[in-house]
Amino acid sequence: MxxxxxxxxxxxxxxxxxxxxxxxxxxxxxLVADLEQDLPLVWGRSVGSIYFGGGTPSLFSAEQIGVFLSAVRARLDLRPDIEITLEANPGTIESDSFSAYAEAGINRVSLGVQSFDDDVLKRIGRIHGQHEIQHSLQSLKTAGISNFNIDLMYALPGQSPAQSRHDIELAIDANPAHISFYQLTIEANTAFAAQPPQLPVDDVAWDMQQAGLERLEAAAYGQYEISAFARSDMQSRHNINYWRYGDFLAVGAGAHGKVSLPAEGQVQRYVKHRHPKRYLRALDNGDWLAEKRLLSSEERVFEFFLNQLRLKDGVYIDDFSARTGLPWEMVESRVQQAVDKGLLVMGHKRVIPTGLGWRFVNDIQQMFLP
Ligand code: SF4
Structure with a gap:
């Protein structure tokens, strides 16, 4: 969206x-027409999760989200315990909206809080403040949606370690099932890249991160991925599927999909037209795809390790052949090198990052570059 x-x-x-x-x-x-033409990619398979991301999906009404979900239900086999997440931003939710979204089928919400501090929020250009956050949290409570995530950033312009710690306390007080806690990075082609703000220096950012990790663990939010923390059994199933290198369909402007083709022993990636105007034109001409390609074996190896190594549980050996169509022997020597360097250890049917490996995950991932 x-x-x-x-x-x-x-x-x-x-x-x-x-x-x-x-x-x-x-x-x-x-979206419905776009989904229709993707269906042959997943005939006979069932759907474990749906994620409305963006952008700000909560700009769409519950009724509109409901129309799309009904269309999905009519066309695909949805598992009974399916996870259906809506990304929402405080300041874009009507007073009773989460109840209406829940009626439409949403059973998980990811709330883009980022910080609870009005000044910090202004400095990163957010449209919301404390008041809108509390309003959204209250609306979630009224709707009975306890399975929600709070997105929280640190090392923000002008943010002090005390402010970052306070943000974490307020996030924990809201009792979400899941917290995503990640550092602001300046990406190319953004307004911040053109006019960089003053950010906390690296040592301060490191302290904020460490303090955050410790506090979240103490509050029973277990870290299961680099930036993801959850109460037990409340991990994001949708994101775990990405990180386990599972398959996913892409529906919507700029959406990226990845589907394995077991009969051919191949993995296909594809992208839909990015600009909403260009994407909407496909309603008339049926041209949704901006790009589609098969991945080389080395690309599959790299993508598999890039994703699975994000998870603290490590790499599942049985997943490798199932998800890449390649034999484990192809990567055995590289895995052994990482073991020899003390970055990975062999476990039962999986390879797990050591404490050292977890701190240098990028280095392990690089060992699997094409
Ligand atoms: S970061 Fe801001 S602009 Fe980007 S998707 Fe979220 S709300 Fe929209």
């Missing part, structure tokens, strides 16, 4: 400032 109220200065996602007359109904029609 590629629109936001306005573009945040640090954002490099495919998000566009929403026009006053958002073509929401046409966009939902486009």
């Amino acid at each position: 590629p629109w936001c109220v306005r573009k945040c200065p640090y954002c490099d996602f495919n998000s566009h400032a929403a026009p006053e007359d958002l073509p929401a109904d046409a966009y939902i029609r486009a």
Whole structure:
């Protein structure tokens, strides 16, 4: 869902400032038509999760989200315990919206809080403040959605370690099932890249990270991925599927998909047209795809390790052949090198990062570069 109220200065996602007359109904029609032409990629398979991301999906009404979900239900086999997440930003939710979204089928929400401090939020160009955050949290409570995530950033412009710690306390007080805690990075082609703000120096950012990790662990939010923390059994199933190098369909402007083709022993990646106007034109001409290609064996190896090594549980050996179509022997010597360097240890059917390996995950990932 590629629109936001306005573009945040640090954002490099495919998000566009929403026009006053958002073509929401046409966009939902486009999503359904787009999904239709992807169906042959997954005949006979069932769906474990759906994720409305963006952009700001909560700019769409619960009714519009419901129309799309009904169309999905009519076309695909959804597992009974399916996880259906809506990304939402405080300041874009009507007073009773989360109840309406829950009625439409949403059973998990990811809330883009980023910070609880009004000044810090202003400095990163967010449209919301404390008041809107509390409003959204109250709305989640009223809707009975306890399975929600709070997105929280640290090392923000002008943020002190005390402010970062305070943000974490307020996030924990809200009792979410999941917290994503990650450092602001300045990406190319953003307003912040053109005019960089003053950020906390590296040592201070490191201290913020360490303090955050310790506090989250103490509050029973177990780290299961580089930036993801969850109460037991409340990990994001959708994201775990990405990180386990599972398959996913891509529906929507700029969406990226990845599907394995077991009969051919191949993995296909594809991308839909990025700009919403270009994407919507496909309603008339049926041309949704911006790019489609098969991955080479070395690309599959790298992508597999890049993703699986993000998880603290490590790399599942049985997944390797199932997800890449390649024999484990192809990577055995590289795995052994990482073991010899003390970065990985062999476990039962998996290879696990050591404490040292977890701190230098990038170095292990690089060992699997094509
Ligand atoms: S709300 Fe999120 S997706 Fe939208 S511009 Fe800001 S950071 Fe990007």
